[in-house]
Amino acid sequence: MSKKVVVIYSGGMDSYTVLNKAIQQGHEVYALTFNYGQRHVKEVQVASDYCQRQGINHKVVDISAINELIGGSSLTSDIAIPEGDYDKANMTSTVVPNRNMILLSMAIGYAVSIKAEQVMYGAHGGDHDIYPDCRPEFVKRMNDVALIANYEPIEIVTPYLTVSKNDILQDGLSMGLDYQYTWTCYNGREKACGQCGACKERLAAFASQGKTDPLAYE
Ligand code: ZN
Numbered sequence: 317m318s319k320k321v322v323v324i325y326s327g328g329m330d331s332y333t334v335l336n337k338a339i340q341q342g343h344e345v346y347a348l349t350f351n352y353g354q355r356h357v358k359e360v361q362v363a364s365d366y367c368q369r370q371g372i373n374h375k376v377v378d379i380s381a382i383n384e385l386i387g388g389s390s391l392t393s394d395i396a397i398p399e400g401d402y403d404k405a406n407m408t409s410t411v412v413p414n415r416n417m418i419l420l421s422m423a424i425g426y427a428v429s430i431k432a433e434q435v436m437y438g439a440h441g442g443d444h445d446i447y448p449d450c451r452p453e454f455v456k457r458m459n460d461v462a463l464i465a466n467y468e469p470i471e472i473v474t475p476y477l478t479v480s481k482n483d484i485l486q487d488g489l490s491m492g493l494d495y496q497y498t499w500t501c502y503n504g505r506e507k508a509c510g511q512c513g514a515c516k517e518r519l520a521a522f523a524s525q526g527k528t529d530p531l532a533y534e
Contacts, residue, residue: 318342320432321473322423325349325374327363329518330438330476332498333488337475338436339372340491347374348426350419352412353383356504366497377422386413399511416449420458420472428466435462440476440484442517452477481517482524489525496530507532 321338325331325347338345349363360376367374416437423435443450455474463469476484488495500518501508508515510533522529 318344319434320344320346320430321434321436322346322348322427322430322432324419324423324435324437325363325367326438327359327361327366327499328438329488329495329498329500329521330440330481330484332366332495333484333491333493334436334438334475335372336488336491336493343434345372346426346430346432347372348423349374349376350422351376351378351380352386352415352419353380358501358504359499362497362499369497375426379418379422382418386415386418399513414449416447416454417458420462424462424465424470424472427470428468431468432470434471434473436473436475438476438484439474440481441478442481481521485521485525485527489527494530498531500531505534507534509534 321343323331323335323338323345325335326349335345335347347363347367349360351357351360364374364376366372416439420435420437423437427433427435439450439455444452448454455472455477459472462472476487485495499508500514501510502512502514503509508518508531510516510519515533519529
């Protein structure tokens with residue numbers, strides 16, 4: 317059954333796949349992108365270009381003022397971006413304090429205001445070790461709260477909560493999605509760096525599917 321759905325859409329692979337899954341399921345989709353003071357806005361641009369091209373309802377909200385409160389992550393502050401493998405020791409500097417709770421909270425407010433029933437986001441199993449706000453226990457409790465925080469209950473839906481990034485890519489490729497319309501690299505240069513943890517994880521996902529990443533690399 318078609319529902320009105322808000323999708324938190326960063327411009328990265330995971331949320332791109334979630335967005336398209338919601339569309340292919342026949343939902344009326346409202347994509348929502350946050351600019352929270354990431355070091356670069358390339359992902360946000362990619363998200364905007366894609367939605368414009370596809371005629372998807374899209375809002376970009378600048379919440380970068382909150383960076384004054386939640387600095388200290390290498391994604392939002394002037395701290396070196398980690399290179400090498402996407403693992404806990406390496407990636408902990410990319411944790412933005414309370415990010416998903418903040419973003420979900422705003423997305424839930426948006427959903428209530430436009431009379432949507434669900435908020436979808438791309439939490440997945442590969443992030444459980446590094447990001448506490450991508451874990452099932454977090455999603456479950458946010459869901460409990462989203463159902464009672466307003467007169468209108470909102471459901472939080474995470475279609476890839478327990479699967480890996482490789483599985484998300486596999487699902488997206490089976491849906492016929494083109495990943496040239498996504499951005500993953502933590503560095504916002506013209507081409508992806510191929511060296512940062514995010515690039516390495518992305519390249520490993522393509523390798524796992526026996527596919528070549530359509531993005532250009534330095
Ligand atoms: Zn990179």
